[in-house]
Structures are given as structure tokens and as C-alpha cells.
Amino acid sequence: xxxxxxxxxxxxxxxxxxxxxxxxxxxxxxxxxxxxxxxxxxxxxxxxxxxxxxxxxxxxxxxxxxxxxxxxxxxxxxxxxxxxxxxxxxxxxxxxxxxxxxxxxxxxxxxxxxxxxxxxxxxxxxxxxxxxxxxxxxxxxxxxxxxxxxxxxxxxxxxxxxxxxxxxxxxxxxxxxxxxxxxxxxxxxxxxxxxxxxxxxxxxxxxxxxxxxxxxxxxxxxxxxxxxxxxxxxxxxxxxxxxxxxxxxxxxxxxxxxxxxxxxxxxxxxxxxxxxxxxxxxxxxxxxxxxxxxxxxxxxxxxxxxxxxxxxxxxxxxxxxxxxxxxxxxxxxxxxxxxxxxxxxxxxxxxxxxxxxxxxxxxxxxxxxxxxxxxxxxxxxxxxxxxxxxxxxxxxxxxxxxxxxxxxxxxxxxxxxxxxxxxxxxxxxxxxxxxx
Amino acid sequence: xxxxxxxxxxxxxxxxxxxxxxxxxxxxxxxxxxxxxxxxxxxxxxxxxxxxxxxxxxxxxxxxxxxxxxxxxxxxxxxxxxxxxxxxxxxxxxxxxxxxxxxxxxxxxxxxxxxxxxxxxxxxxxxxxxxxxxxxxxxxxxxxxxxxxxxxxxxxxxxxxxxxxxxxxxxxxxxxxxxxxxxxxxxxxxxxxxxxxxxxxxxxxxxxxxxxxxxxxxxxxxxxxxxxxxxxxxxxxxxxxxxxxxxxxxxxxxxxxxxxxxxxxxxxxxxxxxxxxxxxxxxxxxxxxxxxxxxxxxxxxxxxxxxxxxxxxxxxxxxxxxxxxxxxxxxxxxxxxxxxxxxxxxxxxxxxxxxxxxxxxxxxxxxxxxxxxxxxxxxxxxxxxxxxxxxxxxxxxxxxxxxxxxxxxxxxxxxxxxxxxxxxxxxxxxxxxxxx
Numbered sequence: 001x002x003x004x005x006x007x008x009x010x011x012x013x014x015x016x017x018x019x020x021x022x023x024x025x026x027x028x029x030x031x032x033x034x035x036x037x038x039x040x041x042x043x044x045x046x047x048x049x050x051x052x053x054x055x056x057x058x059x060x061x062x063x064x065x066x067x068x069x070x071x072x073x074x075x076x077x078x079x080x081x082x083x084x085x086x087x088x089x090x091x092x093x094x095x096x097x098x099x100x101x102x103x104x105x106x107x108x109x110x111x112x113x114x115x116x117x118x119x120x121x122x123x124x125x126x127x128x129x130x131x132x133x134x135x136x137x138x139x140x141x142x143x144x145x146x147x148x149x150x151x152x153x154x155x156x157x158x159x160x161x162x163x164x165x166x167x168x169x170x171x172x173x174x175x176x177x178x179x180x181x182x183x184x185x186x187x188x189x190x191x192x193x194x195x196x197x198x199x200x201x202x203x204x205x206x207x208x209x210x211x212x213x214x215x216x217x218x219x220x221x222x223x224x225x226x227x228x229x230x231x232x233x234x235x236x237x238x239x240x241x242x243x244x245x246x247x248x249x250x251x252x253x254x255x256x257x258x259x260x261x262x263x264x265x266x267x268x269x270x271x272x273x274x275x276x277x278x279x280x281x282x283x284x285x286x287x288x289x290x291x292x293x294x295x296x297x298x299x300x301x302x303x304x305x306x307x308x309x310x311x312x313x314x315x316x317x318x319x320x321x322x323x324x325x326x327x328x329x330x331x332x333x334x335x336x337x338x339x340x341x342x343x344x345x346x347x348x349x350x351x352x353x354x355x356x357x358x359x360x361x362x363x364x365x366x367x368x369x370x371x372x373x374x375x376x377x378x379x380x381x382x383x384x385x386x387x388x389x390x391x392x393x394x395x396x397x398x399x400x401x402x403x404x405x406x407x408x409x410x411x412x413x414x415x416x417x418x419x420x421x422x423x424x425x426x427x428x429x430x431x432x433x434x435x436x
Numbered sequence: 437x438x439x440x441x442x443x444x445x446x447x448x449x450x451x452x453x454x455x456x457x458x459x460x461x462x463x464x465x466x467x468x469x470x471x472x473x474x475x476x477x478x479x480x481x482x483x484x485x486x487x488x489x490x491x492x493x494x495x496x497x498x499x500x501x502x503x504x505x506x507x508x509x510x511x512x513x514x515x516x517x518x519x520x521x522x523x524x525x526x527x528x529x530x531x532x533x534x535x536x537x538x539x540x541x542x543x544x545x546x547x548x549x550x551x552x553x554x555x556x557x558x559x560x561x562x563x564x565x566x567x568x569x570x571x572x573x574x575x576x577x578x579x580x581x582x583x584x585x586x587x588x589x590x591x592x593x594x595x596x597x598x599x600x601x602x603x604x605x606x607x608x609x610x611x612x613x614x615x616x617x618x619x620x621x622x623x624x625x626x627x628x629x630x631x632x633x634x635x636x637x638x639x640x641x642x643x644x645x646x647x648x649x650x651x652x653x654x655x656x657x658x659x660x661x662x663x664x665x666x667x668x669x670x671x672x673x674x675x676x677x678x679x680x681x682x683x684x685x686x687x688x689x690x691x692x693x694x695x696x697x698x699x700x701x702x703x704x705x706x707x708x709x710x711x712x713x714x715x716x717x718x719x720x721x722x723x724x725x726x727x728x729x730x731x732x733x734x735x736x737x738x739x740x741x742x743x744x745x746x747x748x749x750x751x752x753x754x755x756x757x758x759x760x761x762x763x764x765x766x767x768x769x770x771x772x773x774x775x776x777x778x779x780x781x782x783x784x785x786x787x788x789x790x791x792x793x794x795x796x797x798x799x800x801x802x803x804x805x806x807x808x809x810x811x812x813x814x815x816x817x818x819x820x821x822x823x824x825x826x827x828x829x830x831x832x833x834x835x836x837x838x839x840x841x842x843x844x845x846x847x848x849x850x851x852x853x854x855x856x857x858x859x860x861x862x863x864x865x866x867x868x869x870x871x872x
Contacts (some may be wrong), residue, residue: 009610038473042609048449111615173478175446
């Protein structure tokens with residue numbers, strides 16, 4: 001059947017549903033350039049404002065998935081399980097998590113993203129290990145997976161080209177925060193990895209791309225549904241992103257904290273989330289032992305050893321893992337001091353993420369380069385008691401002018417009150433096929 | 437203040453209101469190309485779905501108006517009054533109307549459009565008079581207005597360039613039927629004419645661009661409000677476009693029927709609408725005499741003489757006005773016969789307009805050329821009694837293949853029933869500043 005983009009835009013604009021055929025045509029025509037950006041952006045806005053039903057969503061995900069190469073690891077008998085986070089501040093969980101579960105026998109073909117906006121990216125963090133390369137072709141990806149049970153790569157040109165193009169367009173047309181568009185974008189990329197199971201960390205709160213709990217829940221349920229309809233057992237956790245995860249924000253900083261976790265010496269929140277996610281990945285992969293097994297691979301050093309092995313396989317210099325003090329540190333240091341005494345009741349993830357980005361830990365535009373040594377070490381988080389003058393954070397930066405521009409903004413991240421607030425729950429809920 | 441298109445799109449996407457400053461920036465940046473089409477189309481869709489308040493609408497109209505040349509006829513003491521229709525099938529009212537009111541002393545600096553989609557355009561109809569030219573520069577426009585009190589032109593490159601660009605984009609992105617976008621588009625063009633008063637014919641029903649009465653009313657009130665806020669006394673009539681106006685659809689056909697009206701010999705509906713609009717334009721221009729005066733200029737031949745004078749001034753051959761049988765007629769003729777006997781209860785404007793367009797009386801794409809001799813002469817309209825086999829319409833066409841493709845569709849325009857329906861009202865309501 002012949003379609004025109006205008007007809008399909010009008011259907012969506014008027015609140016109708018697009019047929020699977022029509023969606024397949026649209027995505028193919030957009031990918032090959034016969035539907036121009038200016039039509040697709042009008043469609044994206046209509047989707048954002050009028051939504052999509054489950055059939056449309058399944059068709060959109062499928063069409064994006066099929067726009068490029070889909071990996072097939074069916075000849076690897078063991079379970080292939082990946083993890084994806086919708087993005088947060090200080091969210092380095094993947095880095096300690098995947099060596100742990102790989103050490104337990106799970107295969108992890110992980111394709112990650114780069115930081116954009118105020119949230120960091122796993123690839124950028126890994127690249128603060130000197131020599132670590134995440135760009136590779138499909139053959140090398142497979143070879144690393146087979147050899148090490150773990151590969152950490154960026155998206156290749158041939159995978160999900162429709163999403164690459166559509167994501168870049170959404171980024172400049174105000175059409176990012178749409179549950180159908182976010183979920184089909186994430187799931188098409190993950191389904192292209194040839195997975196058996198998938199763990200999703202859906203962030204909610206100030207530093208998350210979707211801040212409201214009900215919308216985060218909708219996103220989690222939507223993605224779990226897409227996974228199930230594609231035969232990939234998918235579990236989502238909705239977790240808090242009101243304050244940063246752990247005490248370190250920045251690329252080298254987060255690698256350092258990840259190594260602490262792999263040594264059994266990480267901060268409580270990061271360690272707990274890593275363990276819960278690890279247990280779930282073992283469960284999804286049918287590997288017994290649960291948390292005890294994960295604790296074993298930490299205590300025995302097997303998880304850290306796996307990280308070293310995988311870093312070397314990706315070209316990385318293992319000496320920085322042995323001695324994290326060799327990791328990059330920006331030349332200048334400043335302290336944010338508590339303006340008063342009391343209980344910390346806010347340590348705002350968004351503010352801290354935006355400041356870190358502006359200092360060079362993230363990208364404001366795609367062409368920006370990352371300064372791996374820029375970072376913020378948090379000295380006080382929600383529930384801590386501080387005295388006036390105590391350090392709230394230590395900042396490492398390279399550019400005095402940038403720091404002058406951010407100094408005041410960073411100080412606003414903390415609220416100190418006379419009365420404590422209840423410690424917020426880190427894990428808000430688990431969503432799987434039985435709960436959707 | 438510095439704006440970014442993304443920030444403004446997000447405000448509108450989230451249901452907020454844009455400041456006048458922001459709208460001015462956006463329209464200027466879109467016109468000069470620094471905001472690309474793909475951002476403007478997302479914005480247009482957000483405006484279509486989330487609307488605009490009165491302040492935004494005034495700012496949008498003003499920004500579009502100021503994107504190009506604004507005419508100033510303040511040195512012409514007499515009232516400058518124009519008329520605009522939102523477009524319909526068989527809607528040739530402007531053609532007999534403006535010579536009539538010009539003959540009564542009103543100045544009419546009319547800038548018209550071409551047909552697009554199923555509705556005809558005044559310029560295309562006028563050009564079925566051999567030699568008639570509607571493209572001219574501002575100096576010639578002024579000279580014709582001063583010399584003849586009436587000028588009939590197309591939009592120049594220098595007038596309202598923002599609207600030219602935005603309209604072309606809306607046309608291909610499903611963002612045409614938005615009341616703020618339609619009203620600011622129409623009003624920015626009309627306000628650029630340097631008018632004292634404006635009569636708007638807002639069509640409603642099957643053949644109109646806005647079909648629903650409540651939305652047509654909203655459009656009429658919106659445009660009357662914009663006119664008032666710019667000091668242009670604006671009156672709108674909401675009129676029925678469920679069946680075509682008059683008996684003639686097509687370009688030469690409609691010139692012929694317009695001449696009939698100017699000779700006092702036009703069909704009742706076209707004559708009545710022309711008279712009501714003429715009375716209102718006299719009223720807007722402060723010219724006394726009302727309908728009696730209009731009847732005088734018909735009876736005396738002054739109105740027809742004005743049409744001949746103006747046609748000649750535009751390069752047109754006046755002999756076709758003296759003898760309309762000299763106007764183009766397409767070579768082939770066909771009849772649509774009544775399939776049964778009874779009362780005509782439907783004579784669908786949209787169907788007839790679409791068929792006429794497909795036969796060559798209109799454009800499907802901007803680059804299409806018009807076949808001036810193609811036309812449909814209606815022999816039965818709502819309320820008429822027909823016998824099986826009676827002619828419902830006589831069609832003149834040039835291309836057998838096209839006619840074969842349209843023949844069945846055209847026949848569906850009529851419904852013949854045992855019971856008559858009440859004759860629909862031609863004029864549904866008048867909207868002016870006192871009613872909004």
C-alpha cells in the first residue's frame with residue numbers, strides 16, 4: 001500500500017492510530033531520506049502529544065529494530081543478559097555490575113551510549129581508562145563476547161540507523177520526553193543485541209529524563225511489555241534519581257568509585273543497587289547462587305579480575321585499575337562549604353549533573369569533548385548531619401572561568417534544615433511481566 | 437534576550453505561553469533561515485495541538501506582518517476595504533462583489549490567492565480572462581488602486597515572507613487546520629494591505645477548510661479580534677459551504693456566472709451573498725445607500741463597466757466580458773443523470789470540488805497548471821425536485837482518462853430522497869467586535 005507522510009501525520013495529529021504497515025513504511029522512508037526531517041519532527045510532536053497504543057508501539061520498535069543489523073548470538077548457549085539505565089547523575093552501576101555477573105557466567109553484550117545533557121555516559125566513563133576503545137565492528141564485538149563473556153561497545157553505524165537519525169532529530173525539536181519514543185528507541189537498540197534477558201533501570205526524580213513517578217512507571221511498564229512481546233524476559237526497577245548515586249560524579253571519579261565497589265569497598269547505595277541488579281541478572285540468566293554468589297566474586301577478586309581482563313581486551317591500561325590514583329584528576333580543586341549547620345534534606349541530582357557537565361564532565365553539544373579528570377566528590381548527602389563550614393563537595397576542574405560561572409549554582413544543590421527528612425527509598429519498585 | 441528554538445518548542449509543547457518577544461525572535465529567525473524547517477514544523481504541530489492565547493496570537497500576527505513590506509495608503513482619503521474568504525467550492529463572490537463596491541466609491545486593494553486543494557482561487561479564475569495579469573510590483577499596485585479604486589493582485593515576494601514560508605511548510609506537515617495558524621496567516625496578509633476595514637467570509641461545512649460550525653465560529657471571532665487589535669474594523673460572516681455556491685464550478689465557468697451577477701442575472705444564492713457583503717463593505721467604508729445603491733450600480737451598468745475597466749487595466753481582453761461565450765470551454769461534455777426521482781437533499785461541495793480539481797480546474801500540487809475551460813455546471817441543488825434521468829450536472833473536461841476516473845465519484849455528490857429537507861441557511865451568522 002502507498003502512504004504519504006502527510007496522511008500519516010494527520011492521522012496521528014487527529015488522535016488516530018497508525019497501522020503496523022504504515023509505521024513500517026514511515027520508518028523505512030525516514031531512514032532512506034525520502035521522508036524529510038521536517039515531516040518527521042511534526043510526526044514526533046504529534047506522537048509526543050497524542051501518544052501511541054500498544055500495537056503502534058510494537059510496530060514502531062520492530063520497524064526501528066529492522067532498519068539495521070540485528071545480532072544473533074543464538075549459537076552461544078549461555079544466557080545473554082544486558083542492563084540499561086535511562087540515565088542519571090553519578091550512575092556508574094553498569095561498570096561494577098557487568099564484570100560481577102560475567103564472573104558468575106552471564107554473557108553481557110552491552111552497547112552503551114555517551115553522556116548528553118546532564119547525565120553521564122558509560123562509554124565516556126570507560127574511556128577515562130587510558131587506551132580503552134569502545135568502537136568496534138560486529139566481528140570484534142562477537143569475538144570479545146565469546147572470549148570474555150563481556151563486551152562494552154558503542155552503537156555501530158549499521159545498528160538501528162532509524163533510531164540514530166530519529167534520536168538526533170528529537171534532540172533538537174523538543175520531542176525527547178515521549179514515552180513511546182523513548183521506549184521504542186531504547187528497546188529497538190537493546191533488542192538488536194540478540195538478548196535472552198534485559199534489566200532496565202528506570203530513573204525517576206530531579207536528575208532523571210522522566211521526573212514524575214507515574215510517568216517513570218508508565219515508561220517501565222511500556223518497555224517491559226515491548227521486551228515480552230519480543231520474547232526477551234525484561235525486568236525493570238524504578239529507582240530514585242533525586243540525589244546522585246554514590247559520592248562521585250565525573251568520568252575518572254566514577255571509574256574510581258566503580259573499582260571501590262568491585263573491591264567490596266563501595267558506598268552503600270551503589271553497592272546495594274549493583275547487588276540487587278546483579279541478583280536479577282543472574283535470575284534472568286538462570287544462574288543460581290544469588291547475592292551470595294555475587295559476594296563471592298567480590299571477595300575472591302574474580303569480579304575485579306574480570307574487569308581488568310575486559311579492560312585489557314578493549315585496549316585499556318590495567319595499571320589505573322590497580323592504582324586508581326593514576327586516573328586523571330583535573331588540576332584545580334575547590335570546596336563547597338556548608339552555609340549552616342543541620343540535616344542535609346536535599347542534594348539535587350539535576351543541579352550537580354548540570355554543573356559537572358558545564359565544567360567539562362559532560363557534553364552540551366555532540367561535538368564537545370569530555371575532560372575525564374573533571375569531577376565532583378560529594379561529602380554530604382541526604383540524611384547527613386553537617387556543621388557550618390563542613391565540606392559539602394570537593395570539585396576538580398580545569399578552567400577557572402567555567403568554575404566561576406558554576407560556583408554559585410552548585411551551592412544551591414544542597415538544602416540544610418533543622419529537621420531531618422526520612423531517607424528516600426533507593427529502589428522504588430520492581431516491574432516485570434507479572435506486574436504490568 | 438537570546439532564545440533557542442528548542443526552549444520555545446518545549447514551552448509550547450508543555451502547554452505554556454510564548455512571550456511576544458520570543459515569538460518575534462522565532463518568526464524572524466525562521467524567515468532568515470537560522471531556525472530550520474524541522475524545528476518550525478515541530479512548533480507548528482505543538483501550536484496546532486496546544487493552541488495559543490490572544491496575546492500570543494496578536495504577537496504572531498504582528499511578527500508575520502512585520503516580516504516584510506507593509507503597504508501604506510494613508511494618503512488615499514477614501515476608505516480602503518477588502519474582503520477575504522477562507523475558501524470554498526464555486527466561491528466566486530469576490531469577482532462580482534469588488535467591482536460593485538468600487539463603483540460605489542470604496543477602494544479595494546485586494547491581494548488574492550490561487551486555488552490549492554479542492555477550493556478555487558480568485559487569481560486563477562481571473563486569469564481565464566485572456567491577458568489578465570495579477571503579478572505586479574508595489575508601485576503598479578498603488579497606481580492601479582489610485583486610478584481604478586480596485587486592484588486584483590497576487591502576493592508579492594516582499595509581502596509577509598514569513599507567511600509564505602510557514603504556509604508552504606504547514607501544507608506538507610499536516611499543520612494547516614489550526615485556528616491560530618490560519619488566522620495569523622490570513623490576517624497578517626490582510627493587515628499588510630493598509631486597510632481601514634475588512635470583510636471575512638468564513639466558510640463552514642463539507643467544502644470548507646474548517647468544517648465544524650463551532651470551530652468556524654472560533655476562527656471568525658479570532659480573526660475579528662486580531663483585526664480590532666490592529667485598528668482594522670473587521671466583520672466576519674459564517675456562511676454555508678455544504679453545497680457549492682451558485683451553479684458554476686471551474687475557472688471560466690465562474691467568470692461567466694460572475695458576469696451574470698454583475699448584469700443582475702446571477703443565481704439567487706450568489707447574488708444574495710454578494711449583496712449582503714457589498715452592504716457590509718459600504719457600511720465599513722462609511723458609504724451610504726446600502727443595498728439600494730448596489731442595485732443601482734447593477735441596473736445602471738456601472739458595476740459591470742467597472743469590471744471591464746479593471747480587467748483592461750490588468751491587461752485583460754474585455755471582449756469575453758461582453759460576450760462570455762468567448763471564454764474557454766473544455767472540448768468534451770458529459771452529463772450526470774439523476775439515478776432516481778425525488779428531492780435533492782445533498783449536493784456535496786467537497787466531492788464536486790475534488791472532482792473539478794482532478795479534472796484540471798484546480799491544482800493538486802503547486803506546480804500544476806490550471807485548465808480554465810474545465811468546469812461543472814450544476815443543474816440540481818438542495819431542495820430541487822428531479823426525475824430519474826434529469827441532468828444533475830453538465831461537465832466540461834479535456835482528458836477522457838481523467839473523466840473516467842472521476843465519473844463515479846462525481847455521481848456520489850447528490851442524494852435524492854422521497855422527503856425534502858429544509859433549505860439550509862446560506863448565511864449562518866455575522867460576527868463583529870460587538871459579538872466576540
